[in-house]
Amino acid sequence: DEPPRWTPADAAATVAPVELPGSAGWGVAVEPAADGTDYRIVRRLNNPYSLLRFGFLYFEYNLDANEPIDLVLTVGPPPGTTEGEVVEARVQLRPAAELARAIAAGDRAVEIVPDGTWRALVVPLAEVLRGGNMPANPYIQAIAFAPRDPQSVRAGAGWAFAAPRAIRAGTSPTARVVWSATDETGVTGYATLLDQNPHSLPPTDAVTQETEVRIDALPGALSWYHVRAQDGAGNWGPVEHFPLYVPPVPGG
Known part of the structure; x- marks a missing residue:
């Protein structure tokens, strides 16, 4: 854009x-x-x-x-x-x-x-x-x-x-998030975090090789799943912030 x-x-x-x-x-x-x-x-x-x-x-x-x-x-x-x-x-x-x-x-x-x-x-x-x-x-x-x-x-x-x-809104407080990354040095893993802050940085002391997660209970109507990748040289890339939204039920 x-x-x-x-x-x-x-x-x-x-x-x-x-x-x-x-x-x-x-x-x-x-x-x-x-x-x-x-x-x-x-x-x-x-x-x-x-x-x-x-x-x-x-x-x-x-x-x-x-x-x-x-x-x-x-x-x-x-x-x-x-x-x-x-x-x-x-x-x-x-x-x-x-x-x-x-x-x-x-x-x-x-x-x-x-x-x-x-x-x-x-x-x-x-x-x-x-x-x-x-x-x-x-x-x-x-x-x-x-x-x-x-x-x-x-x-x-x-x-x-x-x-x-x-x-794109969901209809239940569950979610499935899928991500991927590529780099000429390879990708050694990802740091991830689920919270309600749109600007969080996932901690890099816990690295996963998974590229998909299923969330059974979102913490609120608007939650964020944060992902960043680490390349083969040990460098951390930018964070991608995935919004996960379930509209509140009127009168609920």
């Missing part, structure tokens, strides 16, 4: 990468340099993915209550087909006190906690985008974050997003 970039390219803003472990190189913090700046951070996907198959979107954010930012998605038909039009779908990121009002007004909206600290969110994207002018078999072509009202943008009112991941 393309690296994150701002559009329009000449938007007056200060942009800095966000160095969060596990952000897969996709994290950015921005401060608009002028009032009323219409800008957005966009990631266009070289390989659009099926919303019917991967119905949830995970990302991390750092916002405060004075920064009304929306999730903006470019949605189209399956690649190589003309089954529907390409549309832009906007999902408002609202604090709890504003969520019911936004939904009652007919807006697509999900709840966030805009308190100026890093938080994580899983958006039930397939459910939120259902209906309207969506293609029958929708594919996500681009993910963006943008001000809800550019006229309300104030210079220096920064915000940040990182680590978006499309997630």
Whole structure:
């Protein structure tokens, strides 16, 4: 996929990468340099993915209550087909006190906690985008974050997003994870860890040669399985973080 970039390219803003472990190189913090700046951070996907198959979107954010930012998605038909039009779908990121009002007004909206600290969110994207002018078999072509009202943008009112991941949800608190690695010096083993932290580093004092694991009881609705490989020269590679998600049962 393309690296994150701002559009329009000449938007007056200060942009800095966000160095969060596990952000897969996709994290950015921005401060608009002028009032009323219409800008957005966009990631266009070289390989659009099926919303019917991967119905949830995970990302991390750092916002405060004075920064009304929306999730903006470019949605189209399956690649190589003309089954529907390409549309832009906007999902408002609202604090709890504003969520019911936004939904009652007919807006697509999900709840966030805009308190100026890093938080994580899983958006039930397939459910939120259902209906309207969506293609029958929708594919996500681009993910963006943008001000809800550019006229309300104030210079220096920064915000940040990182680590978006499309997630395919499970139906029971069990999982099977399979992985592999190759290296010209060979692969001597793997370090692994299961927890609920998206950025954990598996300890390297316990190495396994297994390339598959079955988990009979996930520790929570959103869990992470972390894997890194060791090559034949003893070097440890980067960590791959596998999200394992079972949506909470409403009212449960």
